[in-house]
Amino acid sequence: MDRSACQTAGVSSGDAAHSFRFEGVSLDRTGSDGGVLRVLDDVSTEWSLGGPQCVVGPSGSGKSTLLRLCNRLDVPTGGRVLFDGEDVATLDPLVLRRRVGMVFQRVTLFAGTVAANFAVARPDVTAEEGAAALRRVDLPSNLLDRPAGELSGGEGQRVCLARTLLTDPEVVLMDEVTSSLDTASRHEIEHLAHDLTHQGIGVVWVTHDLAQAQRLASSITVVRSGKVLDDDDARRYLRQATAHGTGTDHDWHHDQPGEGG
Amino acid sequence: MDTTSIGWVGLAASLVLVAVALGLSTVFRLGLAREMLWAVARAAVQLLAVGLALGLVLDPDTPVAWAWAWVAAMCVLAAWTVQRRVPEVPGLLPLALAANVAVAVVSLGVIFGLGIFPVSARTVVPLGGMMLGNSMTATVVVARRVVAELRDRRDEVEARLALGCPWTEASRPYVRQAMRVATTTQVESTKAVGLIFLPGAMTGLVLAGVDATDAVQVQLAIMYLILGSVATSVAVMGLGLARRLFTPDHRLVPLRREA
Numbered sequence: 112m113d114r115s116a117c118q119t120a121g122v123s124s125g126d127a128a129h130s131f132r133f134e135g136v137s138l139d140r141t142g143s144d145g146g147v148l149r150v151l152d153d154v155s156t157e158w159s160l161g162g163p164q165c166v167v168g169p170s171g172s173g174k175s176t177l178l179r180l181c182n183r184l185d186v187p188t189g190g191r192v193l194f195d196g197e198d199v200a201t202l203d204p205l206v207l208r209r210r211v212g213m214v215f216q217r218v219t220l221f222a223g224t225v226a227a228n229f230a231v232a233r234p235d236v237t238a239e240e241g242a243a244a245l246r247r248v249d250l251p252s253n254l255l256d257r258p259a260g261e262l263s264g265g266e267g268q269r270v271c272l273a274r275t276l277l278t279d280p281e282v283v284l285m286d287e288v289t290s291s292l293d294t295a296s297r298h299e300i301e302h303l304a305h306d307l308t309h310q311g312i313g314v315v316w317v318t319h320d321l322a323q324a325q326r327l328a329s330s331i332t333v334v335r336s337g338k339v340l341d342d343d344d345a346r347r348y349l350r351q352a353t354a355h356g357t358g359t360d361h362d363w364h365h366d367q368p369g370e371g372g
Numbered sequence: 373m374d375t376t377s378i379g380w381v382g383l384a385a386s387l388v389l390v391a392v393a394l395g396l397s398t399v400f401r402l403g404l405a406r407e408m409l410w411a412v413a414r415a416a417v418q419l420l421a422v423g424l425a426l427g428l429v430l431d432p433d434t435p436v437a438w439a440w441a442w443v444a445a446m447c448v449l450a451a452w453t454v455q456r457r458v459p460e461v462p463g464l465l466p467l468a469l470a471a472n473v474a475v476a477v478v479s480l481g482v483i484f485g486l487g488i489f490p491v492s493a494r495t496v497v498p499l500g501g502m503m504l505g506n507s508m509t510a511t512v513v514v515a516r517r518v519v520a521e522l523r524d525r526r527d528e529v530e531a532r533l534a535l536g537c538p539w540t541e542a543s544r545p546y547v548r549q550a551m552r553v554a555t556t557t558q559v560e561s562t563k564a565v566g567l568i569f570l571p572g573a574m575t576g577l578v579l580a581g582v583d584a585t586d587a588v589q590v591q592l593a594i595m596y597l598i599l600g601s602v603a604t605s606v607a608v609m610g611l612g613l614a615r616r617l618f619t620p621d622h623r624l625v626p627l628r629r630e631a
Contacts, residue, residue, distance in 0.1 A: 184530055185623070205536050208533065208534055209535070215527065217527050221528060232535045275534075
């Protein structure tokens, strides 16, 4: 299999790469009608975050939930999730969430200025640190005093990323972060995600956009109906899904089925 | 003191107004006749029963402890009503009870501690009723608003949690908004009082032949009592409920729309 540019990027941070490991993870949710819905069903897989790790699958397949388990916005009904070998259930959630940041599908800016948004992430943030955070996401530092409500969708999502980066995360979870953005903003944020992995920050990127995953990922996990597909099924799924030929170099490989669970 | 008693005949005569309401409901086909009759009958039975019991409590020979017991019973009844009116949060009774007890301790503590009113069954029971009746309404409002705010702003709350904020910080702007809404109603009616309507206590005192200035003083003290009570109950319910809507590991529990 070919080695993509992002894989090469991943190699640079080699053994230091962060990892998530799911061991027999299940999650049941009680629906509004009182019925129990199995969102994740005995998922075992491992992500080594040397390069961008993409998670693809149809909407409602459980891929966002898989992400939310990583920073404990959700907890599994069964099984466990390990971050760098440690069960996340044993870590202080407030510390874990600063080590494992998250950017959401909806641009969730808080009321007030961009600087006020940054202060939620880091209460003692200085103007210089704020400006540096904006530069990190390729935004001009004079945005700092702008009301967050005045930003465009693309700017807003980049401010959300900058806000998350202010907590000095080791990993950033990105949940469909470009799905509501225009093409230019989408590429801009993909580019930023790449930069993060160059800086040694792990990136887990959830998307339903297969072409995007194939552009971006050094590794792809396919989730369908609450299950992570194994090697062959995932390959078949991706081949079928891209049967119309969206690009030439589908340089992906994906993780092995979990060896632990 | 002739104006203070209308007698059974007077009460019966006031039923003419019920007939007017029933007539209007029939003419305009509002279909409320049954509902009205039920409400009128229920109010009569409830109040007569309360009056009977109150007569016993207010009797000068009855120890004032019975008046305090009356207030305690009202605390429980009001808490139970709050729980019934906020079905989207199961098991709200203990929290509502805590809010009422806090209100009673703070408000009655000040009113009687500072000697604003003398301690007697004639003051303890009606002041307790005013205090609990108003704070109960505010408690219901703040409980519903806290749930609604956190549910509708779940994205923002979780974005704050994801930044490592503890639940107290992550929920603060939304709980604050709910508390503002619940308290504002009382602040507004405190501002409007006297201009638009004459409040109940003052109306009662004026009807009973008390001097207008005296009536106003009593009424103002009661308004401030109510304001303090509302603020206290809103704070206890708002913060207490927010706490219940987060897990110990700082996750927002699933919130459903009211049934």
